[in-house]
Amino acid sequence: MKKHGHLNRDIARILASMGHTDSLVIADCGLPIPPGVECVDLSLKLGQPGFLETLDSVLADFQCERAVFASESQDRNPPVAAKAAAMAQDGVALEFVSHETFKARCQAARAVIRTGESTPYANVILHSGVIF
Template sequence: MKKHGILNREIAGHFAKLGHTDRIVIADCGLPIPEGVPCIDLAYKLSEPSFLTILEVVLDDLVVEAAVAATEVESKNERVAAKLKNSLPDLSYVSHEQFKEQTKQAKLIIRTGETTPYANVILQCGVIF
C-alpha cells in the first residue's frame, strides 16, 4: 500500500498512464462530463470535497506544465481564480463554452463536490526531467 501521494486507486492508476501533454480536468459538480471521457466522481455531498482541496492534492502528485481555466472564474469566483494564478505555472483562459469543448480531449475528469461557479481547470502534464 502507498504511504503518501494520491491513495485513490482509480486516480493513481490513471495518473500512471499519463504522458507529456496529456490533459486532465478537475471539475466542480456542475460541469458536463463529455461522453467517452473517464470520470472519477469524488463528490459525496454538496461542496465536498472542495475543488481547492483536490487541486492541491493533484498538484502535489502530478507534473503540470500548463493549465486552462474559464475566463469567467476571474469575476465570478475570485477565491478560486487567485489560487489558480498562484499555483499554476502557465495559466491561460478561454470562454466557459470553449473550456467545455476542450474537456472532450481530456484523458480523465475528476469531479469534486464544489458548488462555487467556474471552479474548473484543465491541467496539461509535463515531464519530470
Template sequence: MKKHGILNSEIAKVLADLGHMDKIAIGDAGLPVPDGVKKIDLALTLSEPSFLSVLKVVLSDMKVEKVVLAEEIKQQNAVQLAAVEAALTEDEVVTYVSHEDFKSQLKDVKAVIRTGEATPYSNIILQSGVLF
C-alpha cells in the first residue's frame, strides 16, 4: 500500500504519465466531459468531495506551470476564486477565458477529475510543468 501521495490509482496513474505541457482538469459536478476524454469520477453527493479539497491534493502531487479558469468565476464565484488563488503559488501563470472557451479546451486534456462541487464555475485546467 502507498505510504504517501494520492491513493486514487486512476489519478496517480494520470499524474505519473504527464509530460511537460500536458493538461488535466478538475471540475464541478456539472462540467461536461467531451467524448474520448478520460473521466475520473470522485463525486459522491452534491458538494462531496469539494473542488477545493481535490485541487489541493492534486497540487501537492503535480508540478503546475499554467492554470486556466473561466472568466465568469470572478463575478459568479469570487469566494471560490479567492480559495483557488490561495492554493496556488506564485510559480503558476493564471489565464482566464470565457466559460465556452474553457469547455472547448477540455478536448485537449488527458483527464477530467469530477468532484461533487455544486458552486458555479468551480473548474480548472492545470498544465504540467517540469521539475528541473
C-alpha cells in the first residue's frame, strides 16, 4: 500500500503519466466532460470533496508550470480567485480565459478530476512542468 501521495489509483496513474505541458483539469460538478477525455469522478455529494481541497492535494504531488482559470471566477468566486493569486506567488504562470474558451480547452486534457464542488467557475486547467 502507498504511504505518501495520492491513494486514488487513477489520480496516481494520471500524474505519473503526465509529460511536460500535458494538461489536467480539476472541475466542479457542473463542468461538462468532453467525450473521449478520461474522468476521475470523486464527487460524493454537493460540496464534497471541494475544489480547493482537491486542487491542494494535486498540487502537492504535481509540478505545475501554468494554470488556466475562467475569467469569470475573478468576480464570481473569490476563494478561487484568491487561490489563483497564491499560485502565481508560488511561480505558476496564470491565464484567464472566458468560460466558453475554458470548456473548449478541456478537450485537449489528459483527464478531468471531477469534484463535488458546487460554486460557480471552480475549475482549473493545470499544465505540467518538469522537475529538473
